[in-house]
Amino acid sequence: MSEKSVIKQIIGKTVKAIRIKKGLSQEDLAHECNVDRSYISMIEVGRNEPSVTKIFDLCTGLRVKPSDFFKLVEGEFEKLREQG
Incomplete structure (x- = not known):
């Protein structure tokens, strides 16, 4: 697995x-970030990589x-990295 996909x-x-x-x-987090719930799901399973701006939005939603x-x-x- 590449480092990029590991980070995702x-x-x-x-x-x-x-x-x-x-x-x-x-759903709660999606509402806080003004995105669709499916977008949150895609991030959580590592299928979508949020931009830095979106990460700041997520952090606001997550407090x-x-x-x-x-x-x-x-x-x-x-x-x-230590394990690998």
């Missing part, structure tokens, strides 16, 4: 984990700072 997967898993932790449905979001993504990426 990590972003998706991170969005999903935060969303669940905050008690939001995909997390973008810097904290990227720290989580970076941490997961580093874990995978």
